Amino acid sequence: MNINRRTLLALALATGMSAPAFAVAQAESIKIGLLATFEGAFTVLGEDSERGALTAVDEFGGKVAGNDIEIVKGSSDASPDSAVRAARKLVEQDGVKVLIGPLSGDEGIAVKDYAKTQPDVTFLNGSSAAQDTTLRDPAENFFRFSTDGAQWMAGLGDYAFNEKGYQKVATVAEDYSFPYTQVFGFMAEFCKAGGTVPSKSWVPIGNKDYSSVIAAIPDDVDAIYVALGGADAVNFLSQYNDAGGQAPLIGGSITVDQTVLTAKGRMRDVLIGTPAAGPTADTNDAEAWTEFSAAYKKQDGAFPSPSLFAHAYYINMKAALLALDEVGGDLSDGGKKFREALSNLEFETPTGKVSLDENRNAIADMFLTEVSEADDGTLVNKLIKVTPQVNQTLGIPKDEFLALGAVSRENPSCP
């Protein structure tokens, strides 16, 4: 008995030690690392981003340039530390030469910094959308075929001021780099059009009690710009509704997505008519989008419509595969040719043409939407307008744009 147990223990340990060997064993295929949040608060989003990436792999039949594609997954919990740790494991232990990810804003900045120490590995963004991942101090080997959070806001500030007639708007957003970027994108247009933003509230991720935030919103604002995600958005909206809030809303890119629109509660009336903008739109009836949507739905556990995370991972994975195809799967020169191909890549996505600027950040079409009630009573984001080919500097000359300063709590400001 004693011996048996000891053998068992040794066996268990040995299994643990040899597990990494399995991953190294298959040498002929092309290994692509997939880094997403498979744990923590953003797990659902991470799983959907995996569906998006696999949709692109399936589109290529699981092969690129005659080689099998092997996906090696890494998991983070949305904290920058865990993202870098997972990226290190994929690169240094599993030996991937191409890595897709990560999902969340500050993770992207951390992985970009790590990318600088691994010049032979090519990093493609997942869905992380902080501005400074590519704008300031970029890494030569980090590419973002999905766009950033300020680009996603294209058209919204103008629409709010000119069409909706809002003059004064208060903002409520989570306190990290992605919402900063979103608020920046919204205010860039809104302030330029003549609007003012007298009050900005920043709340920690996972905040439950918004009463103090709601109380701090000035009474005389015409609307509230809300850039919160998932449960935070639901909590804020229902508490705002309960507090008798009357001001109409303006949404960030992940504020009024399907996870919020399908939530139960008395938020319906508040939500209908809320304009928002982002890289995708639910009711986009362009053929390319409906085809993508149909292909996406073949994945296990797919949502009724691909989330913007699935969309971003799909685009980046597809870009990687197209460029790999172009170089015949040849990464033997430390990926130089492959990165060259990526830099010059221009392709049609389900949401229009995508190309890169000199910082390797995408230029793409953006969608302005408004929450409306569909015939069957569900809430959907109705497509209002497409803003074509938005670049990272939102059409402002680059040096002027850089002079606006890095996004933060205080920047921009137009009280």
Place this chain on the structure above:
Amino acid sequence: MTDVTLDPAVRRRQSRNWLEKAGIGHILLAFFLLIYPAMASDFFLTQIGGYSLVLGMIALSLMLLAGYGGMVSLAQITVAGAAGYVVAIFGENNSGVYGFGWPWWIYGPLAIMIASLMSAVIGWIAVRTEGIYTIMITLAVATACFYFAQQNYALFNGFPGYNGLRAPDAFGLNWRDPVPFYYLCLANAVVAYVAVLYGARSTFGLTLQAVRDNQRRMRAIGFNVTAHKVFAWWLAGLIAGAAGILLVWFNGRISPGTIAVGPSINILVIAIIGGLRHPIGPFLGAVIVVLMQTFAIDIVGAERFNTLIGLVFLVIVFISPDGILGLWERFKPQEGRDSWRSFKKAPNTDGNQGRNA
């Protein structure tokens, strides 16, 4: 702090025994750790080896408090994080906030000092309580520090924290290169390990264990119980602080995520998995936990790997409430019993040296 129990003859016998016992187990282990870089890849050297040693040191500071002092703390990662933030603020960072660029031989000791003082303050608050209340109050401190760091931009730079922290180039080596970093971690871990091993048998260590076993009696004898406990917290802070510096050099960054509740529970898990009865326990636990957290995703895939990690931990604790050390106790060969847990037979000779268990 008087030597009330050990007459010189007993002490001589003890030390001779200790030398003999230090023999086989420790020498083999030291030999393995020294030649480890020769057989490990860079990844296994830093991401597994270095990281385990760093986490092991933080868990060792918890083991010191919990094993010898009976005070389970959930704030050890907070103390390590304090040292990390000092490094970020006074050393160099590329987040554009602070980063005074002081040399490492100033900010290093400063970081350890601030961390140990913070530990002493936490301890001073916590020693008023006992048992589960100590856990609660340290958890409260850890959580408060996490939220404060996350929302304070003036000092902690909020959610993103500090980026681009680099280990120094000193003595012609970049200390973040795999081999130097591994040996740096190893040297620190060995110093901490030996210090705890030695400290546990010192007058102070014995007193602390006596306080753990019967606080009221020690107070009646005339010991200043609070001072002893707070001093133990301060010592634990030294170890956690040193580990905190290594941790930020390892990660190259620090953010509130580093000191969140998850990581602080992680340290407790490491200590429990390893075993709280000997200073080697936290390091064993750290190796197991780091290996599991790194490779579980390769075994069962992305959806359920945390379940596997949880199950393994559950099995270890289920089979042996004493963690890996307890397992070793049960399965190890009968001869050489004394080499690992030298104080196991201590209760028979001295009465107050080991746990009552």
